[in-house]
Amino acid sequence: MLELAPEFLGAHAYLGKTLLAAGKPEAALAMVQQEDDEATRSIYLPVVLQAVGRNVEAEEALRALIAQWADESTFYVAQVYAHRGDHDLAMQWLERAYQLQDQWLFEILGEHLFKSMANARASRRFCAR
Numbered sequence: 548m549l550e551l552a553p554e555f556l557g558a559h560a561y562l563g564k565t566l567l568a569a570g571k572p573e574a575a576l577a578m579v580q581q582e583d584d585e586a587t588r589s590i591y592l593p594v595v596l597q598a599v600g601r602n603v604e605a606e607e608a609l610r611a612l613i614a615q616w617a618d619e620s621t622f623y624v625a626q627v628y629a630h631r632g633d634h635d636l637a638m639q640w641l642e643r644a645y646q647l648q649d650q651w652l653f654e655i656l657g658e659h660l661f662k663s664m665a666n667a668r669a670s671r672r673f674c675a676r
Contacts, residue, residue, distance in 0.1 A: 589620075590612065590616075593609040598630075621640055634664050
């Protein structure tokens with residue numbers, strides 16, 4: 548995509564997310580930092596910063612995301628919390644996303660950043676048997 552349409556907004560951030568899923572957090576961070584679209588960059592920056600262990604910066608990036616885009620990006624805030632393993636806050640933000648009819652909520656299907664929540668739920672179900 549970057550070769551065919553380098554001006555496509557979100558291309559760097561989406562490639563960064565893919566690199567993160569492939570287990571390449573440093574490459575993911577480098578790619579997300581190249582994203583020209585401020586909103587898209589701010590959505591993924593907290594996740595990739597956390598993945599490379601830059602926790603203070605990740606927290607600052609999350610606060611900035613919430614301060615500037617909370618009502619437009621509720622789903623993505625939930626995604627950050629899910630990736631961090633804070634499932635209670637992730638669920639609170641998912642509920643908010645549902646209440647606000649966040650247009651991006653459909654992306655939860657197959658979203659790898661929510662994998663830890665699915666695994667935790669499956670573990671609880673398995674252990675309860």
